[in-house]
């Protein structure tokens with residue numbers, strides 16, 4: 101049972117990673133085509149490793165401002181088109197994480213159910229995505245304001261405060277999505293109602309769980325980053341490029357894994373909270 | 385050319401030639417009232433007509449009056465200053481008891497126009513003859529803005545503060561209104577200044593200074609400066625003064641609590657800059673040099689023997705090298721402004737452009753990558769960002785233009801600081817490093833304590849290098865020519881019929897824009913050899929043919945990228961091979977950034 105669960109989380113993480121990879125590729129594709137046409141035979145291509153030099157970047161921007169504008173527009177258009185598709189898939193992956201076989205509800209193993217689930221919750225997920233912009237802005241604002249207070253003691257503490265607020269925002273959004281899937285109700289208002297009913301009792305558990313997962317993820321990501329930096333500090337060669345790409349994808353995968361574990365964790369907390377709340381209601 | 389009155393009276397004081405007779409000597413006696421923020425006192429000037437014509441009048445700058453109300457030229461040109469003045473932060477310089485040779489000047493002999501005051505003389509002043517002028521004045525000091533005032537520590541920077549006689553250049557009176565973008569111009573003078581300050585104030589000034597008396601409430605300081613174009617001082621209760629020596633120069637670092645932690649950085653860059661410039665140009669000739677940590681309204685401000693630098697305390701001093709760059713820049717001004725006293729109002733590029741050029745040179749050799757933004761190990765050189773910003777502007781204005789003709793601060797600084805630096809670096813590329821360095825030294829020595837203009841500069845450079853520079857100056861100094869060269873094609877074929885295998889390599893190059901500079905065309909061969917050919921860069925297209933022993937790998941113009949004015953370096957080289965692998969690696973990097981951001985939002 102536990103093994104299946106773990107595999108589900110791994111599969112979900114792979115799927116999330118793939119969705120993000122696809123997003124990066126699609127958004128940048130027009131720029132890449134343009135880049136190749138004039139860098140392919142220029143010595144400037146030698147200045148792309150470890151990072152594009154400011155001179156090359158400057159030459160591209162200064163001499164192709166019109167084209168750069170076009171790429172920005174096309175990137176936004178591709179993003180806008182891609183996000184609903186990604187949301188559709190993300191709904192399905194949330195379902196994959198949440199539903200356990202012994203729940204007696206939809207089995208995600210069934211492809212038809214999987215698809216139906218995604219389309220059902222799709223609108224709800226898009227609502228959450230739009231609402232997410234506000235949540236992150238508020239979280240950032242609060243994080244920076246509170247960080248200012250704690251920042252007097254140490255810079256690291258300031259960053260940690262901002263990070264915790266962003267994590268809280270992210271957790272809120274995850275809980276909203278989880279609620280949509282488990283209840284099948286795409287209304288955000290219902291989502292908030294159930295959050296108000298359940299979260300206060302489980303607040304400490306939610307905080308500790310999410311922070312631990314995020315901290316563990318961050319630690320692994322940092323280690324991978326140090327490796328990436330080490331590779332990037334060496335001269336260019338195809339083998340090193342391959343290693344750097346693998347490390348980059350591992351970093352993204354670790355982030356996605358952390359997200360999947362948090363989704364799973366938040367779901368179990370919500371479920372327990374709901375049972376508790378029901379229990380209290382029955383007692384009352 | 386050295387003005388006649390000066391050339392006539394050079395004396396040789398050791399290594400440094402000083403003009404023996406200066407057109408003006410000032411005797412100033414003032415007292416600072418800290419509570420009313422005023423400085424009151426008197427000055428006596430002996431003025432000698434430095435021109436070859438009789439003078440009917442004498443003109444004074446009353447710079448502080450640019451901030452007396454919002455109707456001034458300065459305020460009309462600068463909304464930021466205007467709003468400060470409108471909110472009551474004003475300055476004012478009031479004169480009284482004006483006398484010529486001891487006789488009171490009648491009001492109808494005085495004409496005030498903006499920040500300029502013209503005083504009619506009772507009889508024309510013949511060339512080389514002197515006149516004594518005396519006056520009382522009172523200065524109202526504003527909170528730090530536009531190059532003077534008091535800062536939040538209660539310290540003062542007192543510059544351009546007394547009635548200053550307008551300078552003469554090549555016999556012509558330079559009576560320019562104080563514009564928002566313009567700085568200053570005056571002739572070398574002698575100063576004897578006495579300042580009474582609250583007893584707890586520290587003091588530092590142009591020239592040599594000492595405390596001559598003090599009691600419980602007031603301390604009197606005396607300063608003397610010879611052959612300087614202006615006199616300024618800093619004072620205040622919140623300075624810690626550090627003293628040290630270098631190259632026989634007494635150094636004073638007047639630091640506030642924000643600046644004290646940066647004593648060591650201040651010390652090393654100041655000493656390095658003075659040594660660098662003394663070596664490249666000529667020895668710094670004065671006894672003292674002061675770096676004062678005070679907000680003058682800008683990041684740095686140059687004054688004779690004294691520079692003001694803002695130590696923000698924000699940490700920029702620690703990371704991006706802003707502190708080092710500012711001190712290097714303002715120290716370079718000691719030469720390009722202070723001793724090679726060009727006209728800052730009419731030819732601002734001759735001081736700002738040169739200060740920016742030498743600032744860059746100093747920082748480059750001082751420490752690796754100190755002037756850069758560090759993004760998790762990716763160092764972004766700020767001077768590259770500055771170059772990009774300048775090139776982005778596509779040379780809207782020439783660099784040699786009077787300061788007030790630039791429509792904005794951005795266009796002014798972009799041209800006279802940013803683009804001028806690139807022009808000088810391109811000139812260095814054009815002349816070659818050694819030849820350029822020698823020519824700059826020749827220019828500096830020729831105009832030490834002189835007032836050269838752009839034509840004088842060109843004359844010295846041409847004489848020194850024996851190169852014709854009129855075209856270069858017309859294109860890049862007086863004009864707005866832009867540079868971009870490209871390699872259009874690289875082809876080769878085997879030459880048949882020879883006993884040994886050889887190839888005919890054909891390269892097509894192109895001049896994309898109007899600017900013309902010679903270019904080195906390099907052709908790299910598969911056997912590791914490289915053929916370098918000089919192209920004069922004048923024609924729009926040019927074909928080069930080479931007979932080689934092996935096939936070509938690449939063709940490149942200005943391979944070492946020594947000409948920063950070239951707006952597009954990407955088209956400067958053409959390789960036979962494709963760099964697909966390199967580009968793909970970069971593409972994966974770009975995807976990773978987007979991917980990582982997206983994954984955080986799940």
Ligand SMILES: [Zn+2]
Nearest residue numbers: 713717736739
């Ligand atoms: Zn400057």
